[in-house]
Amino acid sequence: MALLLKGGRVIDPKVDLDGIYDVVIRDGVIQEIGSDLSIPKGVTCDCTGRIILPGLFDMHTHLREPGYEYKEDIESGTRAAVKGGFTGIACMPNTHPVADNSSVIDFIKKKAAQSAHCRVYPIGAITKNLEGEDLTEMADMLSAGAVAFSDDGKGIQNAGVMRQAMDYAKMFPATLIAHEEDKSLVGSGCVNEGPISTKLGLPGQPGISETIAAQRDIELCDLTGCRLHVAHVSSYHTVDALRDAKKRGIPVTAEVTPHHLLLTEDDLSTTYDTNLKMNPPLRSKEDRAALIEGLLDGTIDCIASDHAPHAPHEKEREFERAAYGTTGLETSLSLMLTHFVAKGIFGYGTLVEKMSDAPRRALGIDTVTIEKGSCADLTIIDPNYSFIVDTDERESKARNSAFVGWELTGRASDVLIAGYFKMRDGEVVE
Ligand SMILES: [Zn+2]
Ligand SMILES: [Zn+2]
Numbered sequence: 001m002a003l004l005l006k007g008g009r010v011i012d013p014k015v016d017l018d019g020i021y022d023v024v025i026r027d028g029v030i031q032e033i034g035s036d037l038s039i040p041k042g043v044t045c046d047c048t049g050r051i052i053l054p055g056l057f058d059m060h061t062h063l064r065e066p067g068y069e070y071k072e073d074i075e076s077g078t079r080a081a082v083k084g085g086f087t088g089i090a091c092m093p094n095t096h097p098v099a100d101n102s103s104v105i106d107f108i109k110k111k112a113a114q115s116a117h118c119r120v121y122p123i124g125a126i127t128k129n130l131e132g133e134d135l136t137e138m139a140d141m142l143s144a145g146a147v148a149f150s151d152d153g154k155g156i157q158n159a160g161v162m163r164q165a166m167d168y169a170k171m172f173p174a175t176l177i178a179h180e181e182d183k184s185l186v187g188s189g190c191v192n193e194g195p196i197s198t199k200l201g202l203p204g205q206p207g208i209s210e211t212i213a214a215q216r217d218i219e220l221c222d223l224t225g226c227r228l229h230v231a232h233v234s235s236y237h238t239v240d241a242l243r244d245a246k247k248r249g250i251p252v253t254a255e256v257t258p259h260h261l262l263l264t265e266d267d268l269s270t271t272y273d274t275n276l277k278m279n280p281p282l283r284s285k286e287d288r289a290a291l292i293e294g295l296l297d298g299t300i301d302c303i304a305s306d307h308a309p310h311a312p313h314e315k316e317r318e319f320e321r322a323a324y325g326t327t328g329l330e331t332s333l334s335l336m337l338t339h340f341v342a343k344g345i346f347g348y349g350t351l352v353e354k355m356s357d358a359p360r361r362a363l364g365i366d367t368v369t370i371e372k373g374s375c376a377d378l379t380i381i382d383p384n385y386s387f388i389v390d391t392d393e394r395e396s397k398a399r400n401s402a403f404v405g406w407e408l409t410g411r412a413s414d415v416l417i418a419g420y421f422k423m424r425d426g427e428v429v430e
Contacts, residue, residue: 002026002039003419008047008380012054012370013349014357023052025376028419032372047380050413053352054368055087055377058329059359060152060177060231060255060304063089063120066107067096072309072397074108075115080307080329080396082422085412087377088119089329090363093130094153100125100136102144109145117422118415119377121147121365126165126176132156135165142172147363150177152231153279157183159216166226175227175253175363178217180238181280185209190320192283196265200272202319207235207287210280214238218245221252229362230254232306234280236290243299253362255304256291258335259326259402264288274315274322275402296346301358305332309398326402330394335403337383337410380414385426387411395428 005023010033012018022037023030058081064072072080081089091108093099099108105122112120124141126149128134138149149169155178156162162178169176189205191197197204214230218241221228233239233254245252263282276282294300308325315322333355340346346354356379357367368377386409391399415423422429 001419002042004037004039004042004044005047005052006044008050008052010052010370011348011352013352014367014369015371017370018349023370025419028376030370030372030374030376033370045414049382049384051348051381051383052370053348053379053381054356054370055415055417056085056333056355056379057359058086058089058305058307058332059302059363061089061091061307061329062094062309063091064095064309065111066104071311074111074120075117076395076397077307077309077329078112078116078118078120079428080327080394082117082415082428083395084329084331085333085379085381085415086118086329087368087379087415087417088121090121090123090147092150092152093123093125098125098129099123100128100130102137102140105141105144105146117428118417121363123148123150123177125149126151126156127161130154132158132161135161135168138168138172138174142174147365148175148177148229150179150231152177152179155179155181155213159220162217163220163224166220166224166228170224170226173227175229177229177231178214179231180210180213180217182209182213185212190277190281191268192265192281194265194284196269199269205281207283208237210235211237211241215241218242218250218252222248222250225251228252232257232260232280232304233291233294233300234260234283234287236287239290239294239299242294246299253301253358254299255302255359256295256300257304257306258328258332260291261288261295262335262339263402272319274317274319275326275400275404277319277322277324278326279324295354301354302362303332303336303354304359305329309396310400312399315400325400327396327398327400330396331389331401331403331408334408334411337381338408342409376416376419378416379412381410382413383410385409385411385413
């Protein structure tokens with residue numbers, strides 16, 4: 001099968017590509033990039049005014065299957081991923097049962113082969129049942145298809161266990177993704193500690209509860225040489241710690257979520273909207289500014305959604321008892337296009353680095369390139385498409401979103417995986 005993408009702006013900073021080109025894809029592989037190209041037979045897709053990028057990747061998704069299919073499943077979660085412009089995602093292990101052994105990894109891979117709309121890379125647990133005590137059989141899980149390990153949602157409280165895990169993961173080598181939270185400082189805190197928590201009368205938790213855990217893991221990373229990836233950075237102290245670590249040459253990478261880049265605790269100050277209840281919590285204006293600075297200066301490598309789907313009854317309840325998190329797969333790209341790219345804070349090249357290349361590199365997965373001979377995993381963007389974030393029109397099973405009612409401009413219009421359309425003109429292909 002031949003496909004001609006005609007006249008789009010093709011951007012891939014890795015191969016120094018940015019210009020209006022035609023792209024010919026044959027049998028899933030990019031065959032030619034040039035001007036005035038034609039194909040004798042096949043499909044021609046007019047990409048005038050569109051931006052063609054290497055397929056985007058979300059390294060922090062909660063797919064919820066097995067066990068919590070009422071919130072989301074592999075089919076609905078990957079449908080949401082494609083809708084949001086992603087050609088691949090990595091899914092977190094806090095399912096039921098926990099993805100802490102090769103049979104659960106195997107199940108996810110098999111289920112994804114049957115029902116997923118995009119590529120799925122499972123992340124295994126670091127400790128059995130995410131209890132923070134006994135290490136899992138990482139080698140078995142890697143053989144079954146796991147790409148990294150994380151106790152996301154809980155974090156590992158015991159430094160000795162984390163050290164053992166790093167010594168072990170280093171041998172393969174595999175990346176450990178750390179959910180940084182020192183429980184002794186978090187307590188029952190469910191919002192950022194400060195004037196807003198006092199005003200709302202909600203228990204607060206300080207930003208340093210994240211930094212102290214991250215600082216510990218950075219030192220362990222230096223000691224062991226294991227690749228460490230710090231998930232969802234929220235506090236400016238953590239940005240400083242990461243900047244110092246990188247100066248010291250420690251092999252640490254980090255991600256930030258769109259909600260921490262765009263929202264603060266002030267958004268909570270007039271409302272107890274549980275859609276804004278996150279872990280880690282939305283923090284101060286100063287924290288948000290430091291996250292943006294860290295993203296721009298390379299301290300923070302990746303943008304990741306932390307897509308956290310929940311059922312309505314888990315969010316529509318008292319703030320302290322509501323579930324943490326927001327969905328993100330369907331809004332991340334549009335949020336970045338509207339609030340960063342369109343405002344000139346960073347360009348498409350940086351978007352590719354933060355949402356396609358760096359997350360794959362952090363997991364040790366090959367990056368996607370737009371050059372002759374590469375597999376055609378592509379995200380095509382319509383930069384002018386405007387819409388209002390609506391929870392009724394979405395592919396995810398979940399309705400919880402921190403961005404309901406936001407007006408956004410720019411979205412993925414088409415997604416290609418191995419040369420096949422998985423989304424065409426904004427509609428997920430069945
Ligand atoms: Zn987490
Ligand atoms: Zn998470």
